[in-house]
Amino acid sequence: MLNPHAPLPRHVAIIMDGNGRWAKRRGLPRIEGHRKGADSVRDVVRASRELGLRALTLYAFSSQNWDRPMEEVRALMELLRDYLVEERTEILENEIRLETIGDRTRLPEFVRGPLEDLIRDSAENDKMTLCLALSYGGRESLAAAARRLAEAVVAGELLPSDIDVRNFGQELSTRMLPELDLVIRTSGEQRLSNFLLWEAAYAELYFTDTLWPDFSRATLYQAIESFQGRERRFGLTSEQVRLRRL
Numbered sequence: 455m456l457n458p459h460a461p462l463p464r465h466v467a468i469i470m471d472g473n474g475r476w477a478k479r480r481g482l483p484r485i486e487g488h489r490k491g492a493d494s495v496r497d498v499v500r501a502s503r504e505l506g507l508r509a510l511t512l513y514a515f516s517s518q519n520w521d522r523p524m525e526e527v528r529a530l531m532e533l534l535r536d537y538l539v540e541e542r543t544e545i546l547e548n549e550i551r552l553e554t555i556g557d558r559t560r561l562p563e564f565v566r567g568p569l570e571d572l573i574r575d576s577a578e579n580d581k582m583t584l585c586l587a588l589s590y591g592g593r594e595s596l597a598a599a600a601r602r603l604a605e606a607v608v609a610g611e612l613l614p615s616d617i618d619v620r621n622f623g624q625e626l627s628t629r630m631l632p633e634l635d636l637v638i639r640t641s642g643e644q645r646l647s648n649f650l651l652w653e654a655a656y657a658e659l660y661f662t663d664t665l666w667p668d669f670s671r672a673t674l675y676q677a678i679e680s681f682q683g684r685e686r687r688f689g690l691t692s693e694q695v696r697l698r699r700l
């Protein structure tokens with residue numbers, strides 16, 4: 455049961471893992487796991503919006519996923535396009551803003567078209583941000599931010615000594631999202647796999663053995679319950695945290 459008196463995470467990010475294993479256990483091709491995984495995406499977006507989360511970031515395709523077999527990459531891109539086309543009305547009616555992080559220029563045109571249309575048409579929505587990490591890598595994103603700051607230094611707009619956590623964070627594509635509170639990873643693996651490396655600095659981590667295609671509203675609630683039971687200290691002592699709450 456969620457605790458109505460404890461705060462909800464504002465921003466939840468999910469590493470959706472285990473589609474391949476889900477399919478293999480049923481003797482099905484991997485793509486069937488991804489297809490079922492896309493249904494979990496639909497359910498979890500709906501549940502997150504109903505709960506009142508401010509932002510939900512989904513690791514849909516990493517920079518490294520381009521190296522998967524060509525047919526799997528193609529199938530994932532088609533699922534993504536289908537999702538954008540089929541969910542467009544629901545996203546707009548529920549006043550969800552769609553955003554992405556990652557290198558959109560690498561996506562095929564049949565994905566970029568509906569994606570950019572929906573980003574544009576949902577830009578004024580403010581009930582929840584759905585952020586899809588597409589062709590995304592945390593290290594790549596950090597390197598790009600460092601590159602932009604270096605360029606500003608070379609252009610004489612910034613001193614190296616001016617670079618700090620605040621302006622570095624402002625160079626990241628996640629700057630438009632609230633602070634990351636909770637990272638969920640499915641399928642029993644316990645690692646970040648190049649996801650939101652900077653942003654996860656003080657996030658709570660929740661690992662579940664559930665494979666992504668079996669993930670449901672109930673699993674999301676379990677993760678949030680666990681989050682609500684934790685003490686977040688941000689480097690302070692327990693006593694300091696309690697005094698600040700008074």
Ligand code: FPP
Pocket residue numbers: 470471472473474475476488489491492495512513514515516519530533534537586666
């Ligand atoms: C990881 O499972 C999952 C992915 C690389 C892709 C995630 C894609 C979806 C859930 C569907 C499409 C997305 C949207 C937003 C509609 P895996 O294949 O690595 O699983 P395994 O570790 O069991 O092989």
